[in-house]
Structures are given as structure tokens and as C-alpha cells.
Amino acid sequence: MIESGQWEPKIIAFCCNYCAYAAADLAGSKRMQYPASVRIIHSPCTGKIEMEHILEAFEKGIDGILVAGCLEGGCHFLEGNLRARKRTDRIREILDQIGVGGERLKMVNLSAAMAPTFVERVREIVEAVRALGPNPLKKSVGAP
Template sequence: MKKFEPVIVAFCCHYCAYTAADMAGSQRLPYPANVKIIRVPCSGKVDALHIIKAFENGADGVYVAGCLEGDCHFKNGNEKAARRIDYVKKYLEEIGIESERLTMVTMSAGMGYRFAQTATEITEKIRKLGPSPIKTAITQ
């Protein structure tokens, strides 16, 4: 069987994590190619439905990257996102998906290193968890 390569979706806030990802690039900091970034104007824009849709389509892991606490460009979008993530995690458990597959992280625009580190850590975590139950169901 082919080695399991997780597919991970990162919803990145334009003002922090997306910029941090650019910075990681310009500093040539490597991180796993498994992570695919979707740019959003604020982590608070990330819909519960989009997260579920990602899993439904076969994502092995999803993370939402917003600004550091208190740094949200729109006052409190990151806090709202964090609350929503907690809620979606509970829902995931109910439908039989490990809640560890979904994470909320925060960083500032200057943290290129943290972006690369987070992407690496989350990829490794998901790799250990193995393919998402939904993906297994689809491929069977």
C-alpha cells in the first residue's frame, strides 16, 4: 500500500498567518507539502460548514490560523473562530471523527518560523492519527 500522506487544509487569515506563510517562504523554511492554504480575510470568516465540508471531501486534518489573542484586525474574529472550532470539535466526535484532526492556532504576521513549525507539527500529528475515517469510507 502507498505510504499514507495526509491532506491538510489550513484556513489562513490574510493579516497574520497568510503573511507568516509568505515570510516562511521568503526565509526558505521548509514545511510539509501536505498543507494547502486557503486565504480568508479573518479566521472568524471560517464557516463551520466549510470545515465539515473539508472533512466530507476527504481532508485528514484541518486547521484555522488566526491572529494572536487581542491582535485581530476585526476586534475579536479570532476569539469567535476559537469558540466555533471548539463547537465543531464536539460535533466531529459525535459523527465519529477524532476531534484532534481539527485545530485552531494563532500567530502574528512576523512569525514565519512559527508558521513552518505549526504546519510541520500538525502534519506529523495527523500522520500518526492515520487517514480520516471518512476518507477510509470513501476509498473502500
């Protein structure tokens, strides 16, 4: 995304219905500002986010992904967020090995009331990815 001539990282935030999505909603209600380049995908639980979903987004050129789930111990489905943590850890390894960079993927845990934390985490990943530069797949041959 290019706004006013400056490159802005394109970020997807996979948000759990029971916490992060509500936190993002609350952030909106409170008129809290966070980078507009973040696109939220509403997920029933972070445990439902498959490794393929994340890998496909990177292959299609997304610059960074935030997986936002409930606080540990607070998952509506008991351990979906714990599973998501293990999966994101594994994908981070793969991203490092193939040269995309594991730092582009981050998982955070928060509750529905933690709108300021959500905003802060979003800003953090945007800054981290901005420092890394665009997804290297965009520069390569055949990139979408």
C-alpha cells in the same frame, strides 16, 4: 496524497490575511521548509470561516485542518479570531461525536512575523494527523 509510497496526510490551513497568511508568505520568502501536503486557503479573517466550510472539507475527505488566526487581542476586526476559536471548539466536539476525531482540527494564533511558529504548527498538525491515520470517511462507502 501518496508520495514515494508513503501516505501523507492532506491538510488544509485556513490562514487569516492579516497574520498567518503573511507568516506563511514570510516562511516561503525565507525558504523555510514545511510539508508540501499542506494547502493554504487565504481567508479575510478566521472569523469569516464558517463551521460549514470546515465540515464540508472533512466530508470531502480532508485529513486535517489548521485554522490560523491572529494573536488574541490582535485581530484586525477586533474579535474574529476569538469567534473562530469558539466555533472550532464546537466543531471539534461534533467531530469527536461522529467518529472523525476532534484532534484533526486545530486552531493556532500567531502574528505576521511568526514564520517559524507557522512552520512549527504546520509540522505539528501533519505529525498529529499522520499518527491518527487517514480521514475515516475515505475508507467508507461513497467517500469522494
